Amino acid sequence: METSPTAAPLQAPVSLVLPSTLHFYSLTSGLNPNWRQPSWMPTPTLVETPSLSLEQRLEEMMSCKIAETMSNKSNRQQSMVLEEDPFSLEVMAVPLPRDFKQPKIEKYNGSSDFVDHLRSFVDLMRLQATPDAIMCRAFLPTLRRKARDWVATLPPKSIRTFDEFFKSFATHFASSKRVKKTAINLMQLAQGKDELLKYFIARFNRATLRIKDLQMSAVVTAMMSGTQSRPFKMSLSKNPPGTMHKLLKRGEKYVDAKEAYLITKSMKDRSKPESNKMKTWDEPEP
Numbered sequence: 001m002e003t004s005p006t007a008a009p010l011q012a013p014v015s016l017v018l019p020s021t022l023h024f025y026s027l028t029s030g031l032n033p034n035w036r037q038p039s040w041m042p043t044p045t046l047v048e049t050p051s052l053s054l055e056q057r058l059e060e061m062m063s064c065k066i067a068e069t070m071s072n073k074s075n076r077q078q079s080m081v082l083e084e085d086p087f088s089l090e091v092m093a094v095p096l097p098r099d100f101k102q103p104k105i106e107k108y109n110g111s112s113d114f115v116d117h118l119r120s121f122v123d124l125m126r127l128q129a130t131p132d133a134i135m136c137r138a139f140l141p142t143l144r145r146k147a148r149d150w151v152a153t154l155p156p157k158s159i160r161t162f163d164e165f166f167k168s169f170a171t172h173f174a175s176s177k178r179v180k181k182t183a184i185n186l187m188q189l190a191q192g193k194d195e196l197l198k199y200f201i202a203r204f205n206r207a208t209l210r211i212k213d214l215q216m217s218a219v220v221t222a223m224m225s226g227t228q229s230r231p232f233k234m235s236l237s238k239n240p241p242g243t244m245h246k247l248l249k250r251g252e253k254y255v256d257a258k259e260a261y262l263i264t265k266s267m268k269d270r271s272k273p274e275s276n277k278m279k280t281w282d283e284p285e286p
Contacts, residue, residue, distance in 0.1 A: 086154035087136055091161075094133035101128065102138060110146030114173040117142070118166065135162040147173070181211045183218040191228045200227065201251040208244065216242060223247065229254050 085092065103124040108117040121142055125135050136159060140151060150172055159165045186207055191200040204223060208214060220240045224233050232254035241247040 085156060086151060086159045087133075088157045088160045091133040091136050091159065094131055096134060096137075097128075097131070099128075100130065100134065100138075102141060105142060107142055107144040108147050109144050110150070110173060114170065118169070132162045136165050139165065181207070183211065183214060183222065186211060186214070186218065186222040187225055189222065190226045193228075196255075197227065197229050197232065197251065198255050201248060205244070205248060216240075216244070219244065219247065223251075 103121055105117070105120045105124065108114060121139060122135075125138070130138065139162070140148075143151065150169075154168065159168070186204075189204055189207055191197065204226065208219060217240070220236055224236050227233055232251060235250060235254070236247075241250055
């Protein structure tokens, strides 16, 4: 009986790497015993590489891709911070004084009057004799929201002095500056129908404090136009006071007894518990 020829033993699987020319010929030499290495080809060096499954290779490729993406993102963010800095290299090079204290003031958000914020900042900086470059850098932490977003729109390395920074800041937020009050605004004040003279005088006085270079004659005219107290108005007309202090003192004299009682009663009612706000028999009628 004929026996089937014995099958040749299987060779170990060959691990293929990238099919470079040198590697290709090194593989075919084992398959073709008649193949001879060309003289121009260097003798290949066999390197044992572990056999990786397709899934392992894909995981390795994905890990490399993720690492590369994260590295590029980090580099872009770092480059953005450095390139978008609005201050010049000279401003950034000035070292921070050891005894420097960051001013603790309310942060400016771009909606209120920027002049008040700027004055508060400059006053605190002058107390410390802060260098100009440090003032530029210390001003940034006092901004927030719209004001902080505005800084990001400045050209990189464009600010060399605090004066340049201030001018750009003032130009951009000029619309938020408080409108100056004049004597005309004072003339528009009027005592309400149920407003006590004492309260109107206090409101009138607060309005005068917001007006610069106000002439006393304009103050007297505005008070005469706004008050509803005829005796007070006649007194101002006959003998106009020369100072604001005298005008206020004059007004106190024309707060009549009825008005004084209402003011005192109102103050007492605010200090009493709700259960005690009962009218007593000896209180006069308003």
